[in-house]
Amino acid sequence: MSQKRTGIDPARSLNLLWGSQTVPGRSGLTIKSIVTAGMEIADTDGIEELSMRKVAERLGVGTMSLYTYVPGKTELLDLMHDSAYDRLYESASEPAEQGEDWRQALRFIAEKNWELYWEHPWILDLSGRRPVLGPHTTLKYEIELRALEGIGLSDIEMDATLSLVLMHVESCARLKTAMKANQRMTEMDENEWWLAHAPVLERLIDPSQFPLASRVGEAAGQANQGPHNPEHAYSFGLERIMDGIGILIRKA
Template sequence: MGARERSSAGNPVRTLELLWREPGRGGPARGPKQRSTVEAVLAAAIDIADAEGLAALTMRSVAAKLGLAPMATYTYVPGKAELLDLMLDTVYRQMPRSDLAGMTWREKVSVIAAENRELLVRHPWVAYLPTTRPPLGPGVAAKYDHELQAFDGLGLSDVDMDAALTYLLGFVTSVSRIAIDTARAAADSGESDHEWWQRAAPLLERVFSADRYPLAARVGAAAGQAHDSAYSADHAYTFGLARTLDGLAALIESRSS
């Protein structure tokens, strides 16, 4: 990923102008009649990133998908850096948001985790886009406001609420990335994890010493038998979410007392 392939790497003023445009009003006002819109450019870019990853996303590839001249995309978006911000804000804005009313805080946090996990299944590239400077658009604002509801009214300070949400989303992204990488490895190699391990097993039996690495042998065998693989993203998510909730419970109880 290039140095500018992160959120907020472009012109902040132009990016914010585009992020907060009125829907359908993204095209430039001067020049000949436009053949497309900012919304169409974003839809095409998201389709490319979803199907092929960020490496395949260029201003030219977006133009080609829309049937435009190679440089025409620049009349709608200044460059790839701004395009990435707009794409991220768009998929955040389009996320389904559950009604959290009447839920316990654990249920709310679990729903927020599930919503983000589903987002990363639909748009895997989001898991690899650094967002330490998130695009401050309407999609980001709506997502942030919605997710903070899971921690509101629990006695946490505003700073603690922000940190708790960051902690939760960091866990979801980490587990999701491993799931995405596992799926990509299977697709690239044409064989499942189970098939890969079966092929590697004869060599491992010759070189791996259970006497020298007793814990690795015992625990690895148990995990492999349980998951039919070295790793289960679903198990890691379920186990990790439970531990995340337990950790947040300790924080909430300390603040309420």
């Protein structure tokens, strides 16, 4: 079977991620300094503003100098993504040390990942890419799995449980990010938007035709001060996920 050419050399990409080139080259650059500059641009201006040229400008070098260290933007994004997980946890046993209850460890893991999205919101823009097989990503996986070790789950269930929790956190973070973007575009926060639309909606909707939508929608809208509340969705969903995990453990 012939192998398709992708233009990406796996060996070079992985060597970049796992390498330890810390000695500056002739231009004074290191891979770490390039990655740090890229992350600073993404943190401040967003991933759409990231380019090799802007990284070079920030470092005060010519753009072509970067390519000696990093082949292109795709590899730079991988390096940035992996580096974002560096020092996510203070120690390799931190999640497991949150208490004897595995639930508390999972809450801690979820919260650390939730906070990471606000420190580096551009990570959400990288969703859907193939996994970054770097050292910090691998260590993150190792550390988070330790919170699930020995509680009655199989290896496959441990992986699926962790993925479920992390995907839930990402989904809620994505909703919160979208709501912030809507607020910037409309110059109205969720409460202001809801207060403007709710009275009109009440006049247009016949409660007898939509009894459940009217009753539940009104209760949720008042509680959320808008159509959505990412923080409530995050905490409520996380607890329900853990209830399901508890059932799975008891069945083991």
